[in-house]
Amino acid sequence: MQVIAPSEKLVAPSHTGAQIGRDVAGVLLIIAAGLAGYWLFPDNLALLTRVIAVALMVLSLDLIVGYCGIATLGHAALFGAGAYAAGIACVNGVTEPLTLIVIGAVGGAAAGLVMGTIMLRAHGLPQLVLSIAIVQLFHEAANKASAYTGGSDGLSGLMPSPLFGVFEFDLWGQTAYLFGLILLVFVFIVLKFVVSSPFGMLCRGIKEDQVRIRAMGAFVFPVLLKMFVISGAVAGMGGALAAISTQVVGLDSVSFELSANALVMLVLGGLGTLYGALVGTVIFMGFEHVVSSINPFHWMTMVGALLIAVVLAAPKGLSGLTDRLFASGRAKGGR
Amino acid sequence: MQTILSIGLDAFAYGMALFIICIGLSLTMGLMRVVNLAHGAFAMIAGYIASYAARDLGMGYAIAIALAILGTIVISIPLERLLFRRIYGSPELTQVLMTIGITFCVIGITNYFFGPTLKTIPLPEALAQPVDVGFRTISAHRLFVIACGVVVATGLWFLIEKTAFGIKLRATVDNAAMADALGVRTQVVYAVSFAIAIGLAALGGVVGAEFLPIEPYYALRYMVTFLVVVSVGGAGSIPGAVVACIVLGAIDTTGRYLMPEFGNFFFYAAVIGIVCVFPRGFFGRAQ
Numbered sequence: 001m002q003v004i005a006p007s008e009k010l011v012a013p014s015h016t017g018a019q020i021g022r023d024v025a026g027v028l029l030i031i032a033a034g035l036a037g038y039w040l041f042p043d044n045l046a047l048l049t050r051v052i053a054v055a056l057m058v059l060s061l062d063l064i065v066g067y068c069g070i071a072t073l074g075h076a077a078l079f080g081a082g083a084y085a086a087g088i089a090c091v092n093g094v095t096e097p098l099t100l101i102v103i104g105a106v107g108g109a110a111a112g113l114v115m116g117t118i119m120l121r122a123h124g125l126p127q128l129v130l131s132i133a134i135v136q137l138f139h140e141a142a143n144k145a146s147a148y149t150g151g152s153d154g155l156s157g158l159m160p161s162p163l164f165g166v167f168e169f170d171l172w173g174q175t176a177y178l179f180g181l182i183l184l185v186f187v188f189i190v191l192k193f194v195v196s197s198p199f200g201m202l203c204r205g206i207k208e209d210q211v212r213i214r215a216m217g218a219f220v221f222p223v224l225l226k227m228f229v230i231s232g233a234v235a236g237m238g239g240a241l242a243a244i245s246t247q248v249v250g251l252d253s254v255s256f257e258l259s260a261n262a263l264v265m266l267v268l269g270g271l272g273t274l275y276g277a278l279v280g281t282v283i284f285m286g287f288e289h290v291v292s293s294i295n296p297f298h299w300m301t302m303v304g305a306l307l308i309a310v311v312l313a314a315p316k317g318l319s320g321l322t323d324r325l326f327a328s329g330r331a332k333g334g335r
Numbered sequence: 336m337q338t339i340l341s342i343g344l345d346a347f348a349y350g351m352a353l354f355i356i357c358i359g360l361s362l363t364m365g366l367m368r369v370v371n372l373a374h375g376a377f378a379m380i381a382g383y384i385a386s387y388a389a390r391d392l393g394m395g396y397a398i399a400i401a402l403a404i405l406g407t408i409v410i411s412i413p414l415e416r417l418l419f420r421r422i423y424g425s426p427e428l429t430q431v432l433m434t435i436g437i438t439f440c441v442i443g444i445t446n447y448f449f450g451p452t453l454k455t456i457p458l459p460e461a462l463a464q465p466v467d468v469g470f471r472t473i474s475a476h477r478l479f480v481i482a483c484g485v486v487v488a489t490g491l492w493f494l495i496e497k498t499a500f501g502i503k504l505r506a507t508v509d510n511a512a513m514a515d516a517l518g519v520r521t522q523v524v525y526a527v528s529f530a531i532a533i534g535l536a537a538l539g540g541v542v543g544a545e546f547l548p549i550e551p552y553y554a555l556r557y558m559v560t561f562l563v564v565v566s567v568g569g570a571g572s573i574p575g576a577v578v579a580c581i582v583l584g585a586i587d588t589t590g591r592y593l594m595p596e597f598g599n600f601f602f603y604a605a606v607i608g609i610v611c612v613f614p615r616g617f618f619g620r621a622q
Contacts, residue, residue, distance in 0.1 A: 065428070071427055071428045071431065073431070118607060118611065121611055121614065122610055122611075123614070124427060125364070125370060125427065125566050125570065126566050126614050126615065126616070128370070128427065128431070128566075129562060129566040129567075129606065129610060130606075130607060130610050130611075132559050132562070132563065133563065133603045133606040133607045133610070134603075134607065136559065136603045137600065137603040137604060140597065140599055140600040140603065141600070144596070144597060256559060257555075260435060263431075263432070264432070264435070267428075267432055297443045297446040297447055297451070297551075298443060298447075299443075300439045300440075300442050300446075301439065301440050301442075301443025301444055301447070302443070303436070303439050304435075304436040304437065304438065304439030304440035304441075304442075304443060305436070305440055306436070307432050307433065307435060307436030307439065308418065308433060308437065308440070310432070311422070311429055311432050311433045311436065312433075315429065
C-alpha cells in the first residue's frame, strides 16, 4: 500500500492541464491505496486509522518545515491540543464526530497561534529549542491539569455518537477508518490549493530568501503565523481523529518523541511535497509496527541507520529519489 | 535561610554536573556549528563503559573514569571521520536528523549488548561518605562534582584564553577561512576540539551519573536538557554555559524541592522566557 506518485517540482507550479491531471491522479491514487488497505488488512484497521491521524499531523508539519523552512521539534503540541480539545468536548457531552473534528481543528489552530507567536521571535537554534520547550510545557501542563485531561492515566471514556446518526463507531474500526480516509483526502485537496495559492508561493519565497521577500514589501511574520494557524488546524484534526477512533487521549500525544518521529517520517518521505509526507508516514509506521513488535531496540537502531542513510544518500527523501529515478529514466529513454 | 542554603548547594552541584556535559556541546556548536544532538549519546557510552569497568571488572573509580573517557574518544573518532565531517556547514535540519539518527543507533546498539537495565557506577569509599559542611551534611560525591566542574571551567578558560592553541581556536571560530589562509591548521583544531568536547561529555556522563542516572534512554531523555542549556547560555561561550547551568540547575532543583508535582514545568517556562528575552542566549555572539 504505497502511495508513490509523481510529486511536483520545487519550482513554481503552473496551472497547466498536465499539473491538474497529475494532482487528480495523485488524489485517486491515495483513495485507491486507502481502499486497498481497507480490503487487505481488515484486522488492522485501528492501526491504519492511527496512520491516517499521524499522516494528517505530518502533512501539517510539512506546511511548516517543508514550505516555510522553519525547523520544529514540537509539532506534537498542536496534535495534542486538537486531541485534548476533542476529547474534553466529547467527555462533556459534545459527541457528534464532525463537530469534534471541528473542535479539534480550532484547538489545534489556537495552539498553532500561540506556538507561532512564540517561535517566530527567534531564528535558528533558539527557535528549535523554543519548539522543544513549548511541547514539553504542553506535556507538563496536560499532566498537571489531570482534572480535565486525566493526567498520566490518559483521558478515557470518550463515546462519540454515530456519524450522521447512522454509522456507528464499531469494534473493528471500519467507520473510523473510512471516516479518517475521507477526512484525509478532503484535507489533502484543500492543502493542495493552499500551497499552490499566492499565499503558498509567498511562504516558499520566505523559505528561499526571507530578506528578499521583505525587500519586496511583504510582511513575513503575519504570513508565517497564518501558516502556523493552518498547520495547527490540520494537526488538530489529526489529533481529534485519533481521539475519536481510539476513544482515549494519552499524554504521549503531546510528547517530544512523537514530534521527533513526525519529523523523521516527513524527512523520510521528502520535504516540501505533500505526497512525501504521506509516503513517509505509511512506510515509517508500517515498519514500526512490524519491527518493534520483535524488539523495540532493534527498531531504534533501524530508524537511526535509516535516518543517517536518508541524510547522506537521499537528502530529498524517498519522493525526491523517485523523482530522480523518473528523470534519469526519461533522459535515457529520450536518447 | 537553612532551606535556601541547602537547596542552593544541591542546585550548584547539579548545575556543575550539567556544566561538565554541556560545555562540550557548547564548544561543538560554537566552533563547528554542528547541532550535535548525539552529545548525550557519548555521555551514555562513557557511563556504560565506566559501569562495566567498575562494577563487572572491579576496577577503581579513577581508572573507570579514565577508561570511559579514552574509550568514548576512541569510539567517536571513526564517527567524526565518517559521519560528522559530512554535515559541517549543512543546514540545521540536516544536522539535527543525522545526530538524532546516531543517537537512536547508539541507544539500540548499547542496549543490545548491555541489556535494558539501569547501570550504576559504584562509588569509592571516600566519595560515598557524607561530609559536614557546617549547616548540613552533603555527600562527598557532590563536593567532588562541584570540584570537577570548577576545574573544568578554569582549565578550559586557561586553554582558550592563555595558550597558543586557544588563540588558534578563537581565530578559527571567528573566521575559519581566514585562519586557514594564515596558516592555522583548522582541520587539526577541529579534530582536537571535537575530541575535547567528547572527552568532557564522557567525564560529565560518569561523574554526573548520580544526578542523571545511566539508563537505556539516557541519550534521548537528556538530549533536550543539554540542548536547552547550551542555547540558553549561548553556543561557544564558557561564561554563558556556566551561568545557564547554574540558573537552570537552580530553577529545576528548586522546583523539584518545593513543588515536585509540577515536574519540569518551571524549567521549560523559564527557558521560553529566557530565549524570548535573549534570543541568542546569555552570552551568545551574533552569527
